[in-house]
Amino acid sequence: MRNWRAITVGCVLSLMVVVPAMAEEIGQVSTTFKFLGANDKIVIEAFDDPDISGATCYVSRAKTGGVKGAIGVAEDTSDASISCRQTGPITLPESVASGKDDGKEVFKKSASLLFKKVQVVRFFDKKRSTLVYLTYSDRIIEGSPKNSLSTIVLPQAIQGKGATALGN
Template identity: 55%
Template sequence: MTMRKLLIVTSVIFTSLTAQAEQVGSVDTVFKMFGPDHKIVVEAFDDPDVKNVTCYISRAKTGGIKGGLGLAEDTSDAAISCQQVGPVELSDKIAKGDAEGEVVFRQRTSLVFKKLQVVRFYDQKRNALIYLSYSDKVVDGSPKNALSAVPIMPWK
């Protein structure tokens, strides 16, 4: 298999294993004469492996000519909030603790090497799901991160 085919297959696999976000809204933060403005976008995604948990992420999106062409690198600033939106159903894998640190969301934030990721942990003692968002880069990642906890409650 050629390297190009391997990269395409790997990209398809990673994309299919993580949730896809839908944009809820955005606000402009800096006016740019050419290209789109810098903005903060708010996106929502459902945990692909836990029924009835939705997460909302706000993140910086670089505008300008480079941003409009998809060549800009977004900052590592992001916030996350996750909620139970119905009766939560955990898979056996998650309930047993076999899915700790599993990536549930991944968004490219630069042309090649930088990604915003969300990983899930299950705190069995407190019966809560914890979602950690962070930015990583092949050479030099960022310590900036955000955390959201979802206590699993009975649903009527």
């Protein structure tokens, strides 16, 4: 019994560590009127990079309406856009500055009932001292080449451990 509790607590804690950032809905607009169910929409969400305080991204993505959309079984299109900005002092963790975290998933949102996800991954271009965020969608069998990119340029002094970038 004691071992099961330890395993359960360990699993919950490990999930908390690897879960990407949660988004806050900023707003939405309707794009297509539906007689039954919700309208098709573009949803705007914001999330803070979970590893880099002071870095915030805004993602706009399509959300399918209709009856299927209202009950949560519609598949959203792969259309998404991203814009990232420095919203406070940025401290670059060593794992990011060294490139060890390149391609790290920092955001994920379901785009269908089971298999399709909209994701944001982060890279660090050390030569240009720039954080690069890429959004795209994928499915288990077939993904989409549609993508969007945003960057946050950091002062050159950010190259080291624990360095902080003040307002841009």
